[in-house]
Amino acid sequence: MSRKRTAHVPTPFVGDFQDHLTFNGRPPRTLAELQFAKAEYEHRQRAAEIRALSKKLALLDPFVEPILKAGIRLSYRDLSSADHGKVIRVQPVYTVPGRDRKLYEILIALGFKEVERKDWGLNNLLVTLKHGRALLVRIEIPGPAMETACAS
Numbered sequence: 001m002s003r004k005r006t007a008h009v010p011t012p013f014v015g016d017f018q019d020h021l022t023f024n025g026r027p028p029r030t031l032a033e034l035q036f037a038k039a040e041y042e043h044r045q046r047a048a049e050i051r052a053l054s055k056k057l058a059l060l061d062p063f064v065e066p067i068l069k070a071g072i073r074l075s076y077r078d079l080s081s082a083d084h085g086k087v088i089r090v091q092p093v094y095t096v097p098g099r100d101r102k103l104y105e106i107l108i109a110l111g112f113k114e115v116e117r118k119d120w121g122l123n124n125l126l127v128t129l130k131h132g133r134a135l136l137v138r139i140e141i142p143g144p145a146m147e148t149a150c151a152s
Contacts, residue, residue: 020041021034021037021038021041022037023036023037049080049081049085052081052084052085053079053080053081053085053088054085055085055134056081056085056086056087056088056134056135056136057079057088059131059132059134059135060088060135060137063107063110063131066106066110067103067106067107067110070102070106071102072102072103072106074090077090077091077092077093077100078090078091078092078093086136087128087136087137087138088135088136088137088138089138089139090103090137090138090139091139091140100139100140100141101141101142103139104127104129104139104141107129107131107137107139108129110131111131112129112130112131112137113129113130113131114127114128114129114130115128115129115130115136116128119143120140121140123142123143124140124141124142124143125140125141125142125143126138126139126140127139127140127141
């Protein structure tokens with residue numbers, strides 16, 4: 001869906017760098033219109049992200065039942081992508097260090113292979129797992145220092 005760009009006239013609410021925010025095809029004139037414009041823009045962005053991820057999500061679908069049987073609730077996680085759908089990023093909605101260690105172990109048991117590991121945040125690791133040729137999943141797990149502290 002292409003949107004026709006009109007000449008942007010800055011308003012008290014929208015600066016030159018925000019000309020993507022429109023309300024009924026024009027710049028928002030009130031705070032309420034600004035909030036609707038922002039929500040609509042975020043919705044369009046998220047819908048585009050889900051469309052880009054849809055093929056990868058379909059590849060992940062067969063693993064949902066075993067993950068649920070192991071006690072992992074995917075509804076508490078956000079499935080997103082920062083690279084136009086190449087990798088599914090599984091993030092807890094509420095960050096709790098170590099929450100996804102069990103998910104990591106389940107995915108390894110289901111045949112996923114670890115292909116990348118890097119330091120991430122405070123004593124955590126960002127791990128990329130691969131299954132088959134096309135399915136890549138990225139999760140955050142505690143690093144060795146965090147696991148030692150949690151075990152104490």
